[in-house]
Every structure is written in C-alpha cells, then in structure tokens.
Amino acid sequence: MIEIRIHGRGGQGAVTAAELLAIAVGFKGKSSQSFPYFGVERRGAPVQAYCRIDDKPIRVHQNVYTPDYIVVLDPTLIDSIDVCEGLKKEGTVIVNTHLSSEQCKKKLKSKQVGEVYTVDATSIALEKIGKPIVNTAMLGAFVNLVDWVDSQCLEKAVNEFFDDKNMADKNIAAFKGCCEIVKV
Amino acid sequence: MVKTLEGSHAIADMIVNCEADVLACYPITPSTHIAEKLQKYYADGKIPEYITVEQEFSAISALAGASATGARTFTTTSSQGVALMHEVLYAVAGMRLPIVMCVANRSLNSPLGIWCDHQDIIPERDSGWIILMCESNQEAVDTLPQAYKLAESLLLPVMVCIDGFYLTHAVEQIDVPSKEIVQKFLPKFKPEFKLDTNNPITLGIYSTPQYLQDFREDLANDVDNAREPIKKTEEEFSKIINRNYGNGLIENYKCDDAERIIIAMSSFCGNVKEAIDELRDKGEKVGLLRIKSYRPFPYKDVQEILKNKKHVGVFDRATTLGGHPPLYTDVLAAIYDSDQKVPISSFIGGLGGKDVTVETAKNIFEDLKENKIKRKFV
Numbered sequence: 001m002i003e004i005r006i007h008g009r010g011g012q013g014a015v016t017a018a019e020l021l022a023i024a025v026g027f028k029g030k031s032s033q034s035f036p037y038f039g040v041e042r043r044g045a046p047v048q049a050y051c052r053i054d055d056k057p058i059r060v061h062q063n064v065y066t067p068d069y070i071v072v073l074d075p076t077l078i079d080s081i082d083v084c085e086g087l088k089k090e091g092t093v094i095v096n097t098h099l100s101s102e103q104c105k106k107k108l109k110s111k112q113v114g115e116v117y118t119v120d121a122t123s124i125a126l127e128k129i130g131k132p133i134v135n136t137a138m139l140g141a142f143v144n145l146v147d148w149v150d151s152q153c154l155e156k157a158v159n160e161f162f163d164d165k166n167m168a169d170k171n172i173a174a175f176k177g178c179c180e181i182v183k184v
Numbered sequence: 185m186v187k188t189l190e191g192s193h194a195i196a197d198m199i200v201n202c203e204a205d206v207l208a209c210y211p212i213t214p215s216t217h218i219a220e221k222l223q224k225y226y227a228d229g230k231i232p233e234y235i236t237v238e239q240e241f242s243a244i245s246a247l248a249g250a251s252a253t254g255a256r257t258f259t260t261t262s263s264q265g266v267a268l269m270h271e272v273l274y275a276v277a278g279m280r281l282p283i284v285m286c287v288a289n290r291s292l293n294s295p296l297g298i299w300c301d302h303q304d305i306i307p308e309r310d311s312g313w314i315i316l317m318c319e320s321n322q323e324a325v326d327t328l329p330q331a332y333k334l335a336e337s338l339l340l341p342v343m344v345c346i347d348g349f350y351l352t353h354a355v356e357q358i359d360v361p362s363k364e365i366v367q368k369f370l371p372k373f374k375p376e377f378k379l380d381t382n383n384p385i386t387l388g389i390y391s392t393p394q395y396l397q398d399f400r401e402d403l404a405n406d407v408d409n410a411r412e413p414i415k416k417t418e419e420e421f422s423k424i425i426n427r428n429y430g431n432g433l434i435e436n437y438k439c440d441d442a443e444r445i446i447i448a449m450s451s452f453c454g455n456v457k458e459a460i461d462e463l464r465d466k467g468e469k470v471g472l473l474r475i476k477s478y479r480p481f482p483y484k485d486v487q488e489i490l491k492n493k494k495h496v497g498v499f500d501r502a503t504t505l506g507g508h509p510p511l512y513t514d515v516l517a518a519i520y521d522s523d524q525k526v527p528i529s530s531f532i533g534g535l536g537g538k539d540v541t542v543e544t545a546k547n548i549f550e551d552l553k554e555n556k557i558k559r560k561f562v
Contacts, residue, residue, distance in 0.1 A: 019190070022355045026188030035354040038298075057357075059320070059454035061350040062541040 002148065003064045004051040007083050008073035011043035013135030016161070017071065018049035020139060023157035024149050025053050033058045046077060053148060071142055072096060073121075073134050084110035094142055096121040096134050117145065119178055128174035136171040140178030151179060186359045191321035191351045192217030194358040195260075195286055198328045200230045201363040202370060204258040204284075206250035208235040208243040212265040213298045214348035215288035219260055240265040244272040244283070251281040252387050254378035256332065259283070262348055263290035266304040273341075277312025278403060279388045282335030282342075282373070284328065285313075289450070289501075290348040291536040299537020300348040302449065302501040305478075306510050312403050314342040314410055315479040317449040321351050321358050323429050329366045330417045330432075336373045338410055345478075347451040349537070361425055369421055411480050433482035435474040438464065439489050442471030444552040447486070447515055448499040449475045452540050456499075459545035470549050475511065486518040495527045495552040499562075501534040508559075527555060533562040 004021065008014030015036040022034035030053055037048040050064040066086045075097040077083055084093060087110065094117040095104050105116045121137035128137070136158060143151055155172055162168035189197075195218050199207070207226065209219035226234035233250070237243045240261050247257040261269065266287055276283055291297045292304055305315060314334060318324040324346045331342040346352060377385055391399060411433060418432030429435055437457055439445055446456050453474045463470050473489050475482065490496055500509035508516065512530040519526055531548050534540035544562055551558055 019355045023188045026357055031357060032188060033354055033356040035349065038349075060458050060542060061320075061347070061354065061451040061454055063539050065541075 001052055001054040001058070002069070003067045004053075004069040004071065005064050005067040006049045006051070006071045006073065007077050007081075008047050008049070008135070009043070009077070010045045010047050011133070012047075012073045013133050014047045014049045014073055017073070017135035017139055018051045020136070020154065020157045020161055021051045021149065023160060024153040027153040027156055028149060030055060030148065031058045035061075037063060046081065067091060069142070069146070070094070071138055073138055075099070078104070078107050078109070082109040084108055084113050087113060090114040092117070092145060094119070094138070094145065096138055098123075117141065119181055121174075121178055124177040124181075125174050128177055129170045137174040137178045140175035141181065144179060151175075186357050188355060188357055190217060190353065190355045191324065191346065191358070192288075192353070193221050194321055194325050194360050195328065195346075196221035196225060197360045198325045199258050200225055201361065201366045202258075202329055202332055203256065203363070203366075204231065205255040206233040206235065206247065206257045207231055207259065208237050208246040208250075208257075209259050210237050210240045210243045210261065210265065212240070212262050214290055214300070214352045215260045215262040215265070215286065217352060218286060218288070222258075240268040241272060244269040244276065244285075247283050248272060248276050248279065248281055251276075251283050252279070252379045254373065254375050256336075256373045257283050258285070260286040260288065262288045263292055263298075263304045266308060267292060270307060273308050273311045273313060275388065276341050278399065280339040280403075282332075282339055284331045284335055284342050284344065286324070286328075287343050287345045288348040288352045289345055295536075297536035298348075300350055300501070301535045301537070302345075303503070303535070305343065305345060306502045306504070308343070309479060309510065312340065312407055313479065314340055314407070314414070314477070315345060316342065317345045317476055317478050318351070319429070319435075319451055319453045319474060321346070321354060321356060322427065324351065325358060325360050326421065326425060326427060326429070329361070329370045330421050332373075333370050333417050334410065334413055336375075338406060338413060339375075340407060340410060345450065350451040359425075365424060369424055407480050411477070411482065414477055414480075430474065430476060431485070433477040434485045434489070435472075435476060436489055437472040437474065439471035439473055441469055443469045443494040444549055445471045445473055445490065445493050445496045446499055446545060446548055447473045447475065447496060447511065449478060449511065450501070452499065452501065452534060452545075455540065455542045456545040458542045459549065462542070463546065463549060468549070478511075481514050481518075483514075483518040483521065486515060487522040487524065490519060490526050491524050493526050495529065495555065497529045497531055497548045497552050499531045499533065499540075499548065501532075501540075503532055503535070527557050529558040531558075531560060531562045
C-alpha cells in the first residue's frame with residue numbers, strides 16, 4: 001500500500017488534492033481512499049489530508065502515520081511543524097516554495113528524508129487561476145514523481161470534480177504549468 | 185457501476201435510488217455532506233419534497249407527520265442532532281412509523297468535539313429503532329434499501345449508522361446499486377393505515393394504564409422478532425448485488441478456530457481484520473465478531489461464536505458512566521444466558537475521534553493473551 005499525506009492550510013485545497021488523487025487512481029482500476037483530518041474548520045488553520053493506494057481493496061480507516069510521500073502546499077508550514085514526521089525511509093517530499101530543494105531540505109525539521117523536490121506552485125496558481133489555491137498545481141508537480149497515476153487520469157479527475165468548466169480549465173492549466181517544471 | 189466518490193455522496197445517491205418522497209435534514213458535522221448533496225438533488229428535481237427545518241427536533245417531527253401520511257422518508261444527523269431528536273425518536277417507534285435515518289456517529293458534548301465515537305446513539309438504544317452499524321461505505325449503501333424494506337414491512341424505524349469522518353468524508357470506490365436494481369428488491373410503500381382526510385384515523389394516541397403496557401409489550405416483541413427478517417433481507421439483497429456482510433446481524437471474521445476474539449462495531453472492524461491477517465501469518469489464532477445489528481442485539485449468534493474461546497475483548501467506542509460500557513454489557517448478558525463461561529474483557533477507545541488503528545487492535549489481542557479479565561481505556 002502506498003500512503004500520501006498532504007499538508008496545507010484551510011482554503012488551499014489539501015482535502016481536494018487528496019480527493020482528486022483518489023479519483024484519478026480509481027480511473028486506473030486500482031483501489032484508493034482519501035480523507036481529511038480537520039483541525040478546526042477555518043481558513044488558514046493547518047489541515048492534513050490523506051490518500052491510500054493499493055492493488056487490493058482498502059479496508060483500513062485510520063490516519064496515515066508512515067507516509068511514502070509528503071506534499072506540502074504551504075511553505076510556512078515547514079517552519080512551524082515537522083511535516084516529515086513518520087515519513088518512510090527513502091520517502092519523498094515535495095514542497096511548494098520558491099526555495100531550491102537544497103535550501104528547503106536544510107529548513108525541514110526532520111533530517112531523515114529521501115528526495116526533496118520544490119516548485120513555486122503559488123506563482124503558477126496566481127498566473128493560471130488568479131488565486132493562491134495551489135492544490136492542482138502541486139498535483140501537476142507530484143504526478144511526475146510517481147508511476148501509479150498519470151496526467152490523463154488527473155485531468156479527467158479535475159474535469160469530473162469541477163462542475164464549472166471555466167474553473168476546471170484554469171485548474172488544468174495550473175496542473176500542466178507545474179507538470180512542465182518538475183521533471184524527474 | 186463502481187465509482188470513486190465520497191461516502192456521504194454515495195449515501196445521498198442511494199436515497200434517490202430508494203425513491204424517498206419526503207426529506208427533512210438539519211445539517212450538522214459530520215453528516216452535513218449527506219444533507220447538502222440531498223438538497224442539491226431536491227433542487228435538481230430528483231427528490232419530491234425537502235422540508236426546510238430550523239433544528240433536528242423539527243426534522244424528525246416533520247418526518248413523523250410525512251411518514252404517517254404514507255410517504256417514504258429520510259433524515260440524517262449526528263451527535264447533538266441525535267440528542268435533540270431524542271424525545272421524538274421514542275415517539276416515532278411507538279407510533280410505528282417506518283422512518284429511515286442515517287446517523288454519522290460523533291461524540292456528545294462535553295467537551296465539544298466534531299469527531300467520531302458512538303456515544304450519540306447510546307441514549308437511543310432503548311427507543312425501539314432498529315440500529316444497524318456499518319463497517320464501510322459500501323455496506324452502508326447496500327444496507328439502506330434493506331433498511332426501507334425492514335422498516336416498511338415491520339413498521340419499525342431504522343437507523344443506519346456510519347462512523348463520522350472515517351466514512352462520511354472518505355472518498356473511495358463505491359458501487360451504488362441503480363434505481364432499477366433497488367426497485368426489484370424494494371416494493372412501493374403502501375401502509376395499511378395512514379393519515380387520510382377521507383378516512384380519518386388517530387395516530388400517537390393517549391393511553392391509560394389499562395393499555396399502555398400492552399402497546400410496549402407488542403413493540404418489544406416486534407423489535408425482538410426483527411432478527412429473522414433482518415437475516416432474510418440481507419440474504420435476499422446479497423444475492424442481487426453479489427456482496428454480503430455476514431448474516432445481517434453479525435459478521436464472523438475468522439472466529440471458527442480462533443482462541444482470542446475482538447467484538448466491535450463499525451469502521452474500526454476493518455482495522456481489526458487487517459491486524460488479524462497479520463497475526464494469523466505469525467500463527468496466532470485470532471478473530472473478529474462484528475456486531476452489525478446493535479438493536480435488536482444478536483444474543484444467540486454471540487453465544488454460538490464465543491463457545492470454547494479462551495478470551496474475548498469487547499471494544500466500545502462509547503461509555504456508560506457509572507456502569508459497564510454498552511456493548512460490553514450486552515455481551516456479558518449474552519454469555520450469562522448460556523452454559524459457556526468465557527473470560528470477557530472490556531476496552532473503551534476511539535472516543536471523540538481518538539484514532540483506533542491496526543496497532544490498537546494488535547495491542548488488544550496482546551492483552552487477551554493473559555487470562556486475567558481487564559477493563560481499560562485504550
């Protein structure tokens with residue numbers, strides 16, 4: 001089973017990011033599960049969302065404690081909490097920040113991390129969506145790091161999720177914008 | 185068709201497929217997404233009537249009226265919402281109104297919390313509602329048509345319970361049986377007696393001491409006698425959808441040759457199953473007895489399964505202050521009634537959303553290795 005933990009602040013779309021990932025993986029015929037861990041339901045408060053992926057049906061319903069991947073939507077979170085807590089050895093971290101991955105790695109509270117990737121998703125979200133909602137942009141960066149989901153499935157998930165076609169298009173533009181930047 | 189969607193939305197879809205006529209929901213976390221989606225479906229014309237209410241007491245009262253006219257009804261709530269309905273829940277059962285309600289289980293104040301435990305339904309345990317506890321969203325979706333069939337044939341209200349957040353907010357692969365499939369199984373609701381201006385009758389009457397106990401005795405017998413219909417309904421629907429959840433009252437997961445057993449309800453059971461498979465790989469004989477029908481309680485099945493077991497741990501996600509916890513009490517009663525004497529320990533956990541995990545289940549099984557009876561919070 002692969003487990004992903006997404007850190008964000010209320011309003012940045014961490015919960016939606018996990019949901020989009022689960023929907024996209026569902027299109028691949030695999031099992032997936034996403035769910036949020038709300039602290040308090042208000043904009044700006046730290047939020048975690050989880051996603052699980054497996055080849056067989058998923059029957060556990062519990063928080064994710066030892067993720068394989070960590071996605072950080074808000075750069076200020078790495079200063080205030082240990083976003084890497086419980087990360088598996090060789091686990092991957094991807095952070096929305098203008099810093100380089102080396103600079104970011106130095107700032108992380110936990111030193112035992114595998115690969116650290118960074119992308120300035122906020123700039124791309126502002127350009128493509130007009131708002132600093134970075135979830136779809138970050139998924140664009142994330143999709144290049146893994147082989148169990150692809151851009152087509154994620155685009156399909158975004159189209160299914162947003163009733164508003166204009167909103168879906170803007171999010172897909174943000175998604176593609178980050179896809180092009182982060183290449184492994 | 186299997187789709188990846190949120191549990192709450194799957195439940196709303198199923199309510200449309202069950203062709204509910206009248207809804208009245210007052211949103212409260214974590215049941216809100218069910219109500220929200222159903223409101224959208226009402227706006228889209230998929231639901232005939234959705235009554236706007238100002239709180240949960242009104243929601244269930246509105247449904248009592250609607251159900252009495254012969255409408256198929258639904259509401260959903262959690263926590264304080266269930267507590268606010270309390271008075272009417274008893275009345276609805278006494279009036280034999282077949283209302284179906286989905287409770288997204290959440291703790292009761294105080295302290296105020298929005299997360300999962302089962303405390304909210306414990307005060308309703310004795311109300312006369314059938315209470316079905318689901319492990320997964322798929323099970324909840326498959327249980328709802330059965331709930332209507334049971335409610336309308338037995339004239340008893342039914343609660344279908346799912347763990348708040350763990351299920352309501354989980355997005356996963358769920359197959360919502362179509363309206364056509366449901367129609368094959370669930371006949372139209374045609375009550376023998378209903379409120380009708382052309383043929384006036386009185387419902388919810390006043391009763392003198394001469395008669396009241398007879399009413400209560402009938403109700404008690406009918407809830408008791410619901411066990412067989414629950415089993416039959418589960419069997420019938422499982423043949424249509426090719427999925428089953430035990431015998432409708434309980435699920436026996438690897439109990440037959442097990443020495444140590446956990447008894448639990450709802451979503452924690454998935455984590456227990458995961459723990460059992462890991463421990464069995466190491467040669468440990470462990471099993472899970474999942475209680476699906478909390479009311480009526482499956483005393484006989486519990487007695488059967490616990491025969492010759494070495495140690496049983498009952499996991500309660502609720503407390504009875506000043507007494508033994510609720511599920512534990514029921515299991516003790518079941519065993520006292522049988523010739524088997526099995527050591528039974530009590531574990532209370534997962535209150536107010538405290539995460540109970542695969543690890544928690546393994547620790548309970550470890551505790552059960554000792555013969556000494558334990559009563560503890562985990």
